[in-house]
Amino acid sequence: MVKFIQEQLKNAGANISIDEASLVAQAKAGNVDSMERLILKYQQRIYNTILKICGNADDAAELTQDTFVRVMQSLKKFRAQSSFYTWMFRIAVNLTLNFRKRNAKVSFQSLQGEPDESLKLQLKDFLIDKSSPQPSELAATNELHNLVINALEKLDIDQRTVVVLRDIEQMNYAEIAETLGIEIGTVKSRIARGRKNLREILEAAIQ
Amino acid sequence: MKDIEYIEEMLNSYIDGELDERKSNEIKRLIDHDKEVFGLYDSLKRYKSLMDTVSQTPCPEGLHENITKQLERQILLADTDSYSHKAGRRHLIVRRLMTAAAIVVLGGILSLVVMDIFVPKSSRDKLMSNTMGKKVIKQVLYEKPFPDEAPQDKKVVQKKHYSLPLVAVLTLQTDKPIEVDWLVAKALNTTGLFNQTSAIDRQKGSVRYVLKCSRNSLVNLLGELSFVWPQCNNAKLDIGAEQAGEYVTVDNITAEQTMDICKADDFSVRLRMAKDLAVINRIVAENSERLYLADSFDYEKLIAQKPSLASTEKIPDANQPPDSSPTVAITIIVISK
Numbered sequence: 344m345v346k347f348i349q350e351q352l353k354n355a356g357a358n359i360s361i362d363e364a365s366l367v368a369q370a371k372a373g374n375v376d377s378m379e380r381l382i383l384k385y386q387q388r389i390y391n392t393i394l395k396i397c398g399n400a401d402d403a404a405e406l407t408q409d410t411f412v413r414v415m416q417s418l419k420k421f422r423a424q425s426s427f428y429t430w431m432f433r434i435a436v437n438l439t440l441n442f443r444k445r446n447a448k449v450s451f452q453s454l455q456g457e458p459d460e461s462l463k464l465q466l467k468d469f470l471i472d473k474s475s476p477q478p479s480e481l482a483a484t485n486e487l488h489n490l491v492i493n494a495l496e497k498l499d500i501d502q503r504t505v506v507v508l509r510d511i512e513q514m515n516y517a518e519i520a521e522t523l524g525i526e527i528g529t530v531k532s533r534i535a536r537g538r539k540n541l542r543e544i545l546e547a548a549i550q
Numbered sequence: 551m552k553d554i555e556y557i558e559e560m561l562n563s564y565i566d567g568e569l570d571e572r573k574s575n576e577i578k579r580l581i582d583h584d585k586e587v588f589g590l591y592d593s594l595k596r597y598k599s600l601m602d603t604v605s606q607t608p609c610p611e612g613l614h615e616n617i618t619k620q621l622e623r624q625i626l627l628a629d630t631d632s633y634s635h636k637a638g639r640r641h642l643i644v645r646r647l648m649t650a651a652a653i654v655v656l657g658g659i660l661s662l663v664v665m666d667i668f669v670p671k672s673s674r675d676k677l678m679s680n681t682m683g684k685k686v687i688k689q690v691l692y693e694k695p696f697p698d699e700a701p702q703d704k705k706v707v708q709k710k711h712y713s714l715p716l717v718a719v720l721t722l723q724t725d726k727p728i729e730v731d732w733l734v735a736k737a738l739n740t741t742g743l744f745n746q747t748s749a750i751d752r753q754k755g756s757v758r759y760v761l762k763c764s765r766n767s768l769v770n771l772l773g774e775l776s777f778v779w780p781q782c783n784n785a786k787l788d789i790g791a792e793q794a795g796e797y798v799t800v801d802n803i804t805a806e807q808t809m810d811i812c813k814a815d816d817f818s819v820r821l822r823m824a825k826d827l828a829v830i831n832r833i834v835a836e837n838s839e840r841l842y843l844a845d846s847f848d849y850e851k852l853i854a855q856k857p858s859l860a861s862t863e864k865i866p867d868a869n870q871p872p873d874s875s876p877t878v879a880i881t882i883i884v885i886s887k
Contacts, residue, residue, distance in 0.1 A: 360668055375625075390609045404610045411617045412624055470596055491604050509566065510601040516568050536560040536564075542597050 365428050370416050382411050388512065389435050395507045397440045398496055406442060410435040425521060432512075433522045436458075436504060443500060462486050463549045471546060494544040502537030509534055567606055715766065715877040716812060716820065718790040724777060727886035730781050731757050734882055737774035743767055754821050759882040768812050768878045775882075776805040783887055787811065789824045798824040802831040812878075 366384075369377035387492055389410055394403035414431050421430060464486075508514045508522060516534075520527045557580070563569045564577045665674060724730045731848050734757075738744035743763055751758035763771070779785060787808055790797035793859050798821055802809065814820045 373625075377623075378621060379614075379618060382614060382738070386614060386617070387606060387609055391606050392606055392880075400607075400610065404613055404616075407609075407613060408617050408620055411621050415621055416624065433620065442588065452786045464602075470600070487600075488604055491600065510598065511604060516566070531563060531568075532555075535555065535562045536596065538562060538597060539558065544598075545597075 505533040506537040721786040723784040724782045
């Protein structure tokens with residue numbers, strides 16, 4: 344069975360791993376265990392991506408739940424012509440963007456107030472003065488994490504989505520284009536503008 | 551400006567490893583030789599390093615269970631397919647319609663109860679008659695002495711006329727039998743009935759004339775015989791019909807009374823008139839002082855007026871001359887006193 348799926352995938356030229364392909368095939372056939380394994384495999388990443396786009400933990404949890412339900416409902420329509428991973432992320436991002444459009448007034452949960460002074464100095468040394476050569480010298484504290492997330496909040500939704508998918512989810516440009524259904528050129532320009540704006544936001548926050 | 555944006559895009563792509571080898575070498579050379587580009591590259595790299603420090607947020611507890619439960623529910627619903635099935639949808643629609651109907655009925659009952667409690671009965675009746683066009687029957691709390699509508703007139707049924715022949719015996723009692731006999735014979739001659747007499751029985755002290763004629767002839771005869779009455783002490787008319795088995799005697803009868811009875815064309819009318827006159831004449835005879843009553847008696851006033859019929863059926867008119875068919879069998883007897 345696995346060999347058959349492997350051959351099918353080879354013929355289709357799809358970018359999908361063997362394990363994942365077999366899991367998807369079994370889930371498609373109604374295997375609940377396979378469904379659960381797929382959920383366990385992707386729930387963390389899906390949840391984090393959604394959280395960073397929508398900015399609210401409760402909404403992110405609900406949207407993650409809806410994403411997996413939608414994925415399992417639509418699994419029969421999945422023809423493995425694209426990656427299961429990008430297909431699933433496309434569903435998640437579309438649900439999140441639609442949610443944001445419907446609830447445009449919903450603001451991000453403010454994770455914290457003003458950043459700590461020492462953190463500000465460290466970041467200033469790192470980003471502006473460039474006196475500290477290695478970023479590893481920055482302690483990966485919650486404060487730093489929240490500072491970056493708060494800066495992300497202030498980005499335009501399209502730029503934020505692209506930046507999240509690239510810098511946090513580590514998708515390549517092709518995957519981002521496929522997930523969002525846009526051209527690679529658009530992805531490039533959005534990434535460049537998004538990063539620039541984010542850098543400016545961060546610099547303004549630590550000044 | 552456009553060049554800077556392009557270089558920024560290229561630098562970002564270079565950092566992300568999205569450039570092919572040729573472009574990558576070009577950018578690398580540019581970074582090495584241009585301090586400004588290098589500064590931009592360094593900033594982007596530091597930014598990227600900073601983003602790498604952003605940790606993954608752990609999933610909220612129970613997320614997996616919630617997803618599994620929701621999926622199981624979806625699978626169960628898909629198995630039962632009750633929501634998407636036509637029958638299920640129809641069942642839901644029927645239930646909703648029934649609920650709506652029940653609500654409407656309950657509302658109607660409630661409004662009726664409220665109306666019964668708060669609205670006076672007269673207003674309710676008026677409202678009912680106005681809105682529903684229904685005739686309200688007034689409730690009568692006492693027994694009516696008379697019905698609302700006058701009873702319809704009973705249909706007047708015309709009595710059956712018996713076209714039985716007139717059978718009569720006129721007995722004239724007199725002190726002057728010869729004169730009276732002569733007058734009767736003269737009357738018969740005058741009216742042309744003498745030849746129609748079937749028998750003339752002359753015996754000692756009495757003469758009997760038996761004849762059959764039409765009622766017209768009889769009326770003419772009685773008109774002529776009116777001169778006989780003053781010569782008589784008493785006149786008696788026995789009238790009846792042998793077929794009906796009835797026989798009435800009118801004593802002390804006058805010429806007019808005899809004429810009235812003979813003019814009546816109906817058997818039952820004749821008998822009733824005869825009976826009435828028999829009683830009246832007896833009373834008059836017993837009370838001689840009231841003799842004037844008999845003299846001036848107008849029988850027409852005594853008889854109740856006949857009801858008129860609405861239908862086209864004709865009632866024989868008593869004033870009309872009777873037909874000339876021989877329906878009279880009369881015997882005139884002259885007796886000496």
